Amino acid sequence: MAGKPGVGQQSLGFRAMSKTAVAAPLLSMNNIGKAFPGVRALDGVTLDVQGGEIHAIVGENGAGKSTLMKILSGVYPYPEYDGEVRIDGALKQFKSVRDSENAGVAIVFQELSLVPELTVGENIFLGREPGHFGCLNWNRLYSEAAEILRGLKFDLDARTQISSVGTGQQQIVEIAKALSKNARILILDEPTAALTNRESEMLFAVLEHLRDKGIGIIYVSHRLDEVFRLSDRITVLRDGRSIGTTPRAGVDQNDVISRMVGREIAQMFPPARRTSGKVVLEVKHLTAVGHKSGATNVFDVSFSVHRGEVLGIAGLMGAGRTEMLAALFGAFSGTVNGEIAVDGHAVKISRPADAMEHGIGLVTEDRKRSGLILNQTILFNMTLAALPRISEWFTTEESREIAASRPLFDSLQIKAASLFTGVGTLSGGTQQKIVLAKWLLTSPRVLLLDEPTRGIDIGAKQEIYSTIDRLAKSGLAIVMVSSELPEVLGLSDRVLVMREGRICGEFSTDQATPEAVMACATGAVHHA
């Protein structure tokens, strides 16, 4: 890493240009607070970034990293937050993304916002195409695009179509797009989540080059190895608060991990332990290769789940947990290999109906996209998966459906006027309960839960936790994927950790400390 000596000079150079005697940092965010209904996402967060540094922001999922970046980039406009944002010492109140862009802030989101059918150059200048009177000046567009790419020391023809380049290169095109808007502060949100190692290296080279040119880079990630390799300073966020900023040299990975997780697990979880029974589901050497990406999402995963047990699956986003559940449920679009046995009998699961026949249910992570029929009623959604058992022959009968759904509607305390309320406008927690109810009506024996409390408020979370506990106690085997560490640790009887498609660790309840699980998930070497 050659960047270091240049940093000081570059930032000095910037300061020399400004006339003020005491140089203000390129960016400072003071006392930032942000509340969502039911949640305080950020509380008194302070962050400063110098020109010519790579500043890493780390924290668990839900620590407030993305929220902070959305304030900085104008996605959450002023005055929807508290505190102040200053650039070069001047107070800024961004009311839109455009405002922040004009002030020199650019963000590259996890989901790339490129148009696949257009070329690299067209994407870089999308919406700001050079030309006169609406006629494009193609030569200028491509020569300027090439200029920017050269400036990044990145070798890519500006006339290449975006869809034909890899995700890593697309990421860099996004950066080029940001720089073409004269960005001085560049925010990258989990940039390597979808990249291969080689692509990541390519990205790092570009970022180091930009640092040397004096750009302030905010690097949001929870991959600690990358953070330690790349960044100059590290800020840790936890539960919406900044825990502190330190130069990289001053800390090691364990320090950072303990700052990330250093929190008592709240009394949200049902305390009683459960006793588990016979093995219900056994998985051996499960491997899943995606059709489209060709990537091996799940590799040689083996585990078993017992009756009355909650098996937690921890890991970072993109570790292959969702794909693993989909593969078990016959919903993975790709090639799945391995053995699955239910109650000791080998079963073949090639589509969701097969899994359901063997008593497996899947509550997906995105209830709006893949859990609910949003324009239909609660009753319609609740009975959808269980229709064969609550209908005679092939006809459906409303009164029978009501009679079947009613007890769950009551016991899950679904907050809606009646079973005939449309699900589209209900709160996230209520919707989640309906998805849960849909699967409970099929009388499953194994329930796969993917992020069962994502995006729902604390009260509903607690209700879901106690429901999960009650279900396990009644003999259901539950596999729960969650990115929220306290949730996995508080609710599970056993915890498996996945990293890069493999199971990299198994912890019993007493061994599963947040530090140990996080170290395992991030691939850091943990010294217990």
Place this chain on the structure above:
Amino acid sequence: MPSDPAVSQRTEADISTQSAELPSATVAKQLPHGRLLGRILRSYGLLTALVAVWIIFAFATAGIFLTARNFSNLIRQTAVIGILSVGMVMVIITAEIDLSVGSLVGLTGMTAVLVQTMWHRGLFLSVLLGICVGLAAGALQGWLTAWGKIPSFIVTLGGLLAWRGATQGISGGNTYPIEVDSFKAIGQSYLGSTAGVILAAIAIAAVIVSVIFRNRARRQHGLLPWGWAGLALRIVVPCLLIVIFVAALNAYAGIPIPVLILAGIGLGGEFLTQQTRFGRHLYAIGGNAEAARLSGIGLRTNVLVAFCILGALSAVAGMIYAARVGSAGPDAGTLLELDAIAACVIGGASLMGGRGTVFGACLGALFMVSLDNGMSLKDIPDFVQNIVKGGILVAAVGLDMFGRRRGEK
């Protein structure tokens, strides 16, 4: 296995009594009693428009529009588009489309008539072959859409051209008159008035029996049975409609056979979409295909079946069309697909899928045909008729979207 809630015999209070504690304004349209009413109300806009159009034409034609003879004609003309709409709405609910039904009407009608004139076969074989052709065409298009992953718009646009071409090919461009009287009867004859009265009596008996059975099912499943008022409403309204309908048609020549067929198909379609698992699956697929797939619903099979049903119904419509005209021509049925799609959309279906009813589509068909019929009575030139129909289609959907947006706010 934990206790199966489906068989639990808990004496649950009815939803309506439970939700009475909640703010009545939001609850009113969500009650189970209110659901039937809600569905009628949602079609209410269309119903109002229909009545308005009828009144306008009644005045404009000095009463000719509402004579028994014209009413009989109007209803008979609705049969072809109505039958097409019943199948079309199922395809539209799954968020697919079929542009080929007009051509298929031509092809199946021509097939049946050629079986008679070329092969000298009778009613049964010609109808059977015609329906087989429709079913096969629907199956092919459904298969290409569901398994081939070709957008149904493209598949059936291809069908629109290909089936028309096939019709012109097998007919050599000629029009063939129908010589089999029993076949002609499908489109032209009437059920005598005595038979009509008997049929009405059977229908009324069926309504009463089904309401009583459904009420018993409610009690069995621990729900509050309907009160006397609820029972009476559910029995009297449909029975009254049946009586008025049959009386009006008997005042001219009896129930036209095509109308009888439409009534059967409409009732069957309504049952299939509202009371069966298959129907539920159609709505789920159109509403959110991914969620439907992850609930164990086979997307491809259901889409295929919907296309097959539409193909077969196109054939039925094709027979009726040919029989009514008295001949099969190479251009028979041209543009009927657009009428059918318009009927579905006016009847509340969404081309985005997940929304629409058979009842609404039939009402939409009646509305479209009323416009045709009334404007023809007034001798309004064809080009004006087309402009008016086009404008009304766009306005109807525009109003619906406007109301929906306001409802969401």
